[in-house]
Amino acid sequence: MNRRKFLQRTASGMLLFLFPPWLNFDSALAENAVRLNVWSAAEGGYIMVEKVNKTDEEWRDLLTEEQFHITRKQGTETAFTGKYWKTTGEQGIYRCVCCDQDLFDANTKFDSGTGWPSYYQPIAPENVGTHEDRSWFMVRTEVHCSRCEAHLGHIFDDGPQPTGLRYCINSAALDFVASAEIKR
Numbered sequence: 232m233n234r235r236k237f238l239q240r241t242a243s244g245m246l247l248f249l250f251p252p253w254l255n256f257d258s259a260l261a262e263n264a265v266r267l268n269v270w271s272a273a274e275g276g277y278i279m280v281e282k283v284n285k286t287d288e289e290w291r292d293l294l295t296e297e298q299f300h301i302t303r304k305q306g307t308e309t310a311f312t313g314k315y316w317k318t319t320g321e322q323g324i325y326r327c328v329c330c331d332q333d334l335f336d337a338n339t340k341f342d343s344g345t346g347w348p349s350y351y352q353p354i355a356p357e358n359v360g361t362h363e364d365r366s367w368f369m370v371r372t373e374v375h376c377s378r379c380e381a382h383l384g385h386i387f388d389d390g391p392q393p394t395g396l397r398y399c400i401n402s403a404a405l406d407f408v409a410s411a412e413i414k415r
């Protein structure tokens with residue numbers, strides 16, 4: 232075997248080692264996926280879901296400019312402009328506009344007078360996540376979807392009972408589904 236052939240064979244051997252054809256990348260990814268146990272209104276119980284990770288480009292393809300700015304870039308819609316700030320009393324749930332995860336039950340929505348949809352608790356603690364937000368010279372608690380990390384809004388401690396909390400949420404991060412349309 233001459234030197235050139237040897238190098239060619241070695242190179243193709245390296246490629247096979249790095250990218251063996253029998254390895255299914257999809258299943259390899261699925262096995263490594265982070266799973267969450269979250270509440271599902273449609274199932275009436277907890278279900279396992281995989282975390283959703285997408286690039287900004289992928290999110291831009293799925294969302295409107297406003298939805299992208301608010302959920303992926305920690306934006307805030309102008310008060311009294313979103314589609315859900317008025318409380319109608321209609322029964323149903325509010326899902327994440329990015330990944331469809333259930334986030335809030337209409338039963339916990341109240342009229343806060345702030346111009347943003349407000350809830351005294353999430354549909355289940357596992358369906359949201361929080362972290363400390365020190366932007367704009369304030370210390371606030373940011374709240375996001377636990378499945379896809381979509382920014383939803385902030386939590387304040389001036390809400391009504393039974394929790395005393397106010398989840399101040401951007402309408403643009405939500406998608407309302409009436410009770411009759413929630414599949415079981």
Ligand SMILES: [Zn+2]
Nearest residue numbers: 327330376379
């Ligand atoms: Zn989400």
